[in-house]
Amino acid sequence: MKGFRYLEGVATLELSSALCIGCGRCVEVCPHQVFRMEEKRALIADRDACMECGACALNCPAAALKVDAGVGCASGMIHEWLREKKLPGLSGGGCCG
């Protein structure tokens, strides 16, 4: 995204180009222009721009894309950790109401 870059080398996005059928759906759904089409195959042009929303993997009809998708939200994650550890936390999950 213009003017904003997040941490480098953390995104879990993976593309298996052997499985790619070149439909271009990933280019269509990605709001951060992570993908580019080259010779009728998709390629990852900017992995560090990936926010791991999961739209590309969910919409890839060839299942060529994998990403550990989720919302990057600190308070949501703290609540999740508390739940996993079965510790009583504050109610409500923060982000997105």
Added chain:
Amino acid sequence: MVPPGLYAIGTPDAQAPVVVTANYKMSYDIVRRALSGRNVWLLVLETYGINVWCAAGKGTFGTGELVRRIEASGLAQAVSHRRLILPILGAAGVSAHRVKQRSGFEVVYATVRADDLPAYLDQGGTATPAMRELRFNWYDRLVLIPVEIVLAAKPVAPVAALLYLGARLFWGADAAAATALAFLGAVLTGIAAGPLLLPLLPGRSFAVKGACAGLLYCALLYALAAGVRWGGAATAACFLALPAVSAFYTLNFTGCTTYTSKSGVKKEMRLGLPIMAGALGVALIIVIAGRLLV
């Protein structure tokens, strides 16, 4: 909340385009306003009053609800074509090929913003790169801050009260009020100043950005509130604890941004939370030691 179902904008016929949105009142209003004066079908999904992006993340703006709503609304009888126009940010919840398999309707993801829909339709269903791009400008961040302050108030108020009572017990009313106010200021710095100054603050890590904002706040406080009279222990504690509090709240803003990833936030938390907790602990030890030794 808008009841889910099929709505008509203008007088759409069987060939009119079908636009899909969430039943968040604001989403619905923005889409309706953007498309006023046109003849378009609007299919509103049940997202329990939540916007498209957040509902897609939760899965309520999703494949299942879309297929269900197509059937329940009788869309197949209202239109002769089999094409749905979805917002790009809805793609995180909807699987286009599964919708096609289950309902026969083809899904196209049009634009990020509803305001670009008229131009998209006029261009025969093609989006320019600008229409597909997320933005996050100063105003976008500003409007989020009041909500964040309200959300933070619940856990912050008891902590501020506890700080006040604790400080009052050992140092008296004036110091207690100053402590509680300094803490609230650090929270506000993390929630408001951090996000607003986001591109100006150094680094990519939100925790680092927040800590920098906190340090700046601390320096201002020191300069404006006669810091030379605070004493060594209180000064050291302030410069340790306040930036840690600001760092936490700016890190928390990652939940509101449109470019931070789960893996990135995880990494920041793994590294940052122990440092923040450590800074708070050391600050506490310093003020207690200062009290006992002096």
